[in-house]
Amino acid sequence: MATFPLNGSSVSASNTALSLNLKPSSHQKPSVLVPTTIIPSRRRRSLLPALALTNDLGNKFRRARVSHITSATMAAGLSVGEILPPPLTSASDLPAIFDGTSRLYLSYTCPYAQRVWITRNCKGLHEEIKLVPLDLKDRPSWYKEKVYPPNKVPALEHNNEVIGESLDLMKYIDAQFHGPQLLPQDPARREFAEELFSNAGSFHKSVSSTLKGEGDEAVTEAAFDDIEAALSKFDDGPFFLGQFSLADIAYAPFMERYQPVLLDMRNYDVTAKRPKLATWIQEMSKIEGYNQTRRDPKEHVENYNKRFAVILFCPTHQKLDNHVQGETASPLKGFEMSRDFSPVQQLYS
Numbered sequence: 194m195a196t197f198p199l200n201g202s203s204v205s206a207s208n209t210a211l212s213l214n215l216k217p218s219s220h221q222k223p224s225v226l227v228p229t230t231i232i233p234s235r236r237r238r239s240l241l242p243a244l245a246l247t248n249d250l251g252n253k254f255r256r257a258r259v260s261h262i263t264s265a266t267m268a269a270g271l272s273v274g275e276i277l278p279p280p281l282t283s284a285s286d287l288p289a290i291f292d293g294t295s296r297l298y299l300s301y302t303c304p305y306a307q308r309v310w311i312t313r314n315c316k317g318l319h320e321e322i323k324l325v326p327l328d329l330k331d332r333p334s335w336y337k338e339k340v341y342p343p344n345k346v347p348a349l350e351h352n353n354e355v356i357g358e359s360l361d362l363m364k365y366i367d368a369q370f371h372g373p374q375l376l377p378q379d380p381a382r383r384e385f386a387e388e389l390f391s392n393a394g395s396f397h398k399s400v401s402s403t404l405k406g407e408g409d410e411a412v413t414e415a416a417f418d419d420i421e422a423a424l425s426k427f428d429d430g431p432f433f434l435g436q437f438s439l440a441d442i443a444y445a446p447f448m449e450r451y452q453p454v455l456l457d458m459r460n461y462d463v464t465a466k467r468p469k470l471a472t473w474i475q476e477m478s479k480i481e482g483y484n485q486t487r488r489d490p491k492e493h494v495e496n497y498n499k500r501f502a503v504i505l506f507c508p509t510h511q512k513l514d515n516h517v518q519g520e521t522a523s524p525l526k527g528f529e530m531s532r533d534f535s536p537v538q539q540l541y542s
């Protein structure tokens with residue numbers, strides 16, 4: 194079994210991020226959704242400040258050509274770039290709640306919210322479900338008081354109710370709204386989808402415990418081996434259920450983070466000796482409804498490094514001094530400045 198080397202040779206990146214260069218769909222209103230092709234890239238940068246799409250890596254996501262389009266991506270708005278609203282803060286007013294508008298309360302950086310956002314995009318519901326992003330670090334008090342008492346994202350306001358929990362919301366949106374069905378009818382595939390949904394939490398726990406330095410690395414190895422095995426179950430397509438489905442959406446935000454973070458922090462390539470996973474990552478990068486939500490892998494790496502810096506020995510970089518413990522800003526500042534992202538960058542060049 195392969196290990197997580199703390200030092201060692203560079204990891205070969207077997208996948209390349211691609212994205213789409215397709216024609217805008219006709220049903221969207223230009224006031225909200227603007228074809229990316231008509232926005233000069235500099236202007237786009239100023240329009241989309243919160244997104245990874247503002248940087249060079251992000252722009253690469255938009256440029257490549259697609260070779261395989263699922264029915265879901267066909268309805269997903271394709272190259273139409275949505276102008277994302279800025280996150281609401283404690284200074285922002287409560288939206289006109291229960292006025293008949295369907296609203297998805299989310300954070301652009303939350304992987305759970307990202308699941309629901311991808312579902313909305315892949316069903317082509319950009320007009321029907323309005324995005325209401327929150328700044329989780331400076332959350333408006335009305336969110337807990339008037340919108341969603343658990344005070345978490347995602348939450349969906351629909352039919353005079355507000356409901357939460359990402360896996361439930363994905364299924365709810367798929368069942369209640371129009372657009373391509375993102376779960377197949379076949380009972381065996383549906384059953385397997387449920388199995389994958391219930392295993393998603395333990396997959397996340399296994400990997401994050403390794404990243405925190407708490408868990409046995411073999412557990413994380415086994416978790417990725419399980420993913421490889423799951424991707425082998427149906428051979429009529431590269432996705433978990435053969436064709437693209439909610440099962441892929443449930444895992445994509447986590448894989449988006451774990452692939453670059455494990456590569457950077459542990460010099461561990463999740464796709465090595467896992468050809469199905471390598472292909473899955475590549476095929477996912479062609480799903481425009483997903484790409485619209487995706488963030489820069491460097492940002493994920495920086496975020497995880499900040500979260501885990503006090504407990505981790507980072508193999509490719511200097512060990513942080515003990516005095517970092519209990520502090521945040523100043524010692525980490527120098528650390529961030531010295532980051533070398535070349536292994537992560539290789540994944541996407």
Ligand SMILES: N[C@@H](CCC(=O)N[C@@H](CS)C(=O)NCC(=O)O)C(=O)O
Nearest residue numbers: 303304305344345346347358359360
């Ligand atoms: N089980 C929930 C988890 C949602 C969740 O933990 N969201 C985080 C952001 S990624 C959150 O809202 N945290 C705010 C808090 O806990 O105060 C789901 O799947 O929707």
